[in-house]
Amino acid sequence: MADKLECLYDLSLRPTYEMLRTSPEAADIVEAAETPSGREAMQQIRTRKIAMISGLLAPYAPALDRHGQTPADLGAFAETALHGMLMSAEDIDALHRQFASFKAAILSLTANT
Secondary structure (H helix, E strand, C coil): CHHHHHHHHHHHHHHHHHHHHHCCCHHHHHHHCCCHHHHHHHHHHHHHHHHHHHHHHHHHHHHHHCCCCCHHHHHHHHHHHHHHHHHHCCCHHHHHHHHHHHHHHHHHHCCCC
């Protein structure tokens, strides 16, 4: 699980964060996400991300159950937390620290270190 979470950071979270902070079109992207069609597209992306994360967590369902969680519930929480990191981290170092806390929590819940 640790390697999968690192891939999530390296292939999705960090590049998206960097794009939102450096792209000249970033403001337009954020603004477009607030339109009706943008909100619909964002919901579709959210649904796909939750499904992907839930799939990563599925093998750990018994461990999650001991904490009153399901892969789907934790997947939805994880997507929300990751999105929050994207929007609130003041710099890449803060993003990395926040993700490290997120990773530690997921590994603890999945009993996988």
